[in-house]
Amino acid sequence: DAGVTQSPTHLIKTRGQQVTLRCSPKSGHDTVSWYQQALGQGPQFIFQYYEEEERQRGNFPDRFSGHQFPNYSSELNVNALLLGDSALYLCASSLGTGPEPLEAFFGQGTRLTVV
């Protein structure tokens, strides 16, 4: 059973560019959440997708956008990259229709470096 898979694992981009990160949830899971983790800090919630809709959003600017496909996989897009966007981006999948966060499984993350 494949767990949560993310691609790419590493990425280097230049300031001002745009980037797309991808996530396939664990088999049977229908909910995908994205987190940004800066070095030495805990993850910060970006947004969550359920039934192809953004269900909840954290404190991130509109440069961060996402999408969920009918097969539950998801993309995170970041426009107009800033140096401060350099971080580990984690995707978490879970199963649930209510607000109670169930056990979330994480992918290995995408390490984004903006230069």
Add this chain to the structure above:
Amino acid sequence: EDKVVQSPLSLVVHEGDTVTLNCSYEVTNFRSLLWYKQEKKAPTFLFMLTSSGIEKKSGRLSSILDKKELFSILNITATQTGDSAVYLCAVGSNYQLIWGAGTKLIIKP
């Protein structure tokens, strides 16, 4: 503003010691408290706690939640070098997890 605070930020002990990691929180619409272990990239799930006073146990790890005093502890007994990692505490609320900064645990042989 919702917040989760972990202490200590870092801890160095010798193999065989017992450690206690702390997590306090102030979060509206509390649903659950989760502990994760992060070694390199992906946090791996340890425990989810929703009720006060009920200890969860897995091998040498155990955790308990106090919803009145708004904190949780994670205990690791007979530590091994493989326990070296960052331990993250997260509180579930409104479809998201709110995270602490983590405790970096180093186990010396």
